[in-house]
Amino acid sequence: MATAFNSGSDKSGPNRSIEDAPSGAGYKAEPGEEFMNERQQAYFRQKLLAWKDSILKESRDTLAQLQTDTMREPDITDRASSETDWSIELRTRDRQRKLISKIEAAVRRIDEGEYGYCEVTGEPISLARLEARPIATMTVEAQERHERNEKVSREE
Incomplete structure (x- = not known):
């Protein structure tokens, strides 16, 4: 299995639990730590469920x-403005409803031991990418390739 690279030193030591991490603090891998070990899975599960x-x-x-x-x-102008505001709010909620299904899919991947690995290449997705986008299913390179292919097929 791949190991996670250390993106910084964790001054609190290995006995610190994920729940003790300050809000907004990212995951810090221990040197030589196995990729997607129980500690990392617990951290990302908690992050996804909180989201x-x-x-x-x-x-x-x-x-x-x-x-x-x-x-x-x-x-009538005030009414139109209110209706526009609510329309935007409801569209935002609809996007978030779709996001919830992606979050639930990510939690399922954690349960199945597939979380953190690219669905295209099978390679580990960097912890920095997962920290920024916990629902990511592809490495940056695979995502870029996918988007380029999508763009080409749209232009045809």
Whole structure:
């Protein structure tokens, strides 16, 4: 198996749990640490589930706001503006609904032991990429190749 490269020194030592990491702190691999070991899997599972919970909370807040607000502005311009704002908000929620399915798929990949490996090449996806985009399914190189091929087929 591949080992994760150390992207910085972890001054807190190997006994520090993932849950003890300060909010916003990225995963720091120990020297020689095996790629996608239990500690890394636990970290990314927690990160994905927290992201999902945040999206669901925002959705509940939007729904509550929709139920309490009425679209009865007397001025037609104000009403149009409100409707446009809500339309944008609902489109955002729809994109986030789709994101939730990607988050759930990533958690399933963790459960199946496939998380962190490129679905095209089978190579490990860098921890930095997973930190930035935890739902990533391809290495940067495979993603770029995929996007180039997509662009070429659209132009034809």
